[in-house]
Amino acid sequence: MVKQAVILCGGFGTRLGELTKDTPKPMLPIGGKPILQHTIECLKAHGITKVFLCAGYKADVIKEFFSETKNWGIDIEISIENEPLGTSGAVKFCADKLDDEFLVIYGDVFIDFDVTKLIGAHKKNNEEVLATILTQESTHPWNSDLIQTDKKSTITQIVPKKEKEEGKHYQNNGNTAIYVMSKKILEYIPSGKSDFMKHIFPAALNAGAYLGTHSLESNGFLRDMGTPERFFIVEKYLRDREEINSAHENPKTINTVFLDRDGVLNKEINLLSKPEQLELLPGVTEAIKLFNDNKIKTIVVTNQPVIARGLATRETVENIHKKMREMIAAESGGKIDAIYYCPHHPETQHGEGVTELRCGCDCRKPKAGMILAAKDEHNIDLAGAVMIGDSWTDMYAGKNAGVRTILVDTGAGMIKENMQYDKKYSSLLEAAREIVEGKSDGNIRKKRI
Template sequence: MKNVESVKLSPDATIRDALEIIDRGAMKIAVVVDEEGYLLGTITDGDIRRAILSGSNLDDTIEYIYFKSPTVIRPDTSRDAIINLCAINKIYQIPIVDETGRVIGIEILDRLLMPRQYPNKVILMVGGLGTRLRPLTENTPKPMLHVGGKPILHTIVERFASYGFTDIVMCVNYKSRMIKEYFGDGHRFGVHIEYVEEKERMGTAGALSLLPERPKDSFFVMNGDLLTSVNFEHMLEFHQANRATATMCVREYDFQVPFGVVNIEGAQIRSIVEKPVQRFFVNAGIYLLEPSCLDLVPKGQFYDMPTLFETLIEKDEKVVSFPLREYWLDIGRIEEYERANQEYDEVFDESEEK
């Protein structure tokens, strides 16, 4: 996700201005925005050449030549979806816009097609008992339950590896031998895997105090019972662009009150809202942390990730949310496990072919 500030233009900029930006940068594109940063369109060398052939000169404005209906993506669009959009539309750059339509970056096809390797560690919390999934978990740890013909944890490892995150630590506890025997050192999955053994269950953050060495870079922490198609590269870039100490992936959750809600003031009824829908953002169990966060995790104690975030907020650290709009499913109950198996092929087959 390339920084876009250097390639922004207003619609009253000249063709000469656009040429300077396009020739100066490696992105070979400029984005046209209004005064508040909302995307109006894009302009490329091809657009300029066609305009000149039609009689325009370099001091004319770009108002009538820039492309006003560009293909755009959101920050959480997956790598595979972006590549597909580029192929379908025969384009090599796609602006990234936020939920309001402001342009926040540009994705470049060549960059997506290049194999990348990131130094950032991935810490997977895979020691849970999975009591709500019994009897399925009586002999199998929850992350090793098969969805789509392979363990949930297998898919998680593949997803991180596909984005170039190959340095993985698994925090294990319940039936850890099964996990270690399946993954080994990770070489057959194209990753390197180490294990941290929790002698007692330590919560979603407590095991971080057991890491053999402190990460040098921002690092992911993720629960091992999730299936998601989130773009991990974009999440890292979002975290870094915000200079955050901690980033939490959040998911919008709708809840419909099954009754008419009565709003009262004293004894007087002011209004009645029939079965209103309440919307919340909920914790999606995927995090990015700076190494300094480890200073707040108590040694050898049960400690949950929400508690760590609350402490960071109290200390006035930069704590941000990354809205997740791609596929996400927390496999905590039998019905969610069954749903995951029904949806798996549609969501993940295409990405695993790349």
């Protein structure tokens, strides 16, 4: 099992200006403690017992903080570069102390994810694997280095952002600056300054070496803290995380329902893109009115990749929603309180569609972004909310938001093996009746997926 981690802390943090004048970037506070402390606590929680801090700029600040008498519960060793060695040069600097396998993490990245999943993926790879890179869908693939893989997640090419061929489309696998490595990779690292992405990984690929990838799970979170704006994003994430954990542990009587659209409210049509294609499912209008009459907020959260694919405009999707509202009102007098939709699609290798929407995002289910946006804008207590959907993305989105989950049988049935949910019903109407009768109240405990 991987027990060691190397954290690279030597950068100057020039993009942050005055913030890093007297403090190295990994030591900037977020949520009441340094970025680096968050990283170490996450690593400790997932079984890492030894951490090497490769410091450079303002190394004395790091050394003083981690040399205090506080018991960190993890063995911390600090090495100081006399001159910048780059990301891979810094790792080679402590080579004689490393185990056969170890983690490498950039010190200016805030992390909160299951590290054991990455380690497990590395273990499943070919025995000759030199490194497994944690990837995630880039939110700006047109301006990012992108990692290309085969069907087995083996890296075939690393494409620098400045070397992309015009007219060619690439897979949207962004580098997170987090790796599990075999000590054998040190053979590719020269003396002096070098960088993993610019020099070492390309050299290893050219030599026929095996490099693997693992995608960040939907409930994982990380951010490169390279700009002041990202500090606000992480601060909000920490506040949301506290609410999510509280909702998970202390559910209340349901007063808000988050509803998927296709397969829950309307008949499932692959890539529905025209208002005339919309057909409500039986009992839906009655279910919405039942929620309304019992003062239960009804909020739709739906992935609409038809916009990114270029099959429909935002205006068309909003017209579809306008028609849906009108149909519900006409049939039962019911109303939907709000509709949130994600227009993105993360795949970039196909070429068609709207370029700026072909990217990763925080709103596309199974991520919880739409639920959290609704929480903020409608003052929703997540402890009293439930996600109702027909697929694994809905169940995972609910879980990631800390709310209870109900699966209905009216959709396409995109179900994952061993997928967990709190309740299952034949339709939205059956679920609505159970909820208002109190059978899906706060006594149902949240199950972990």
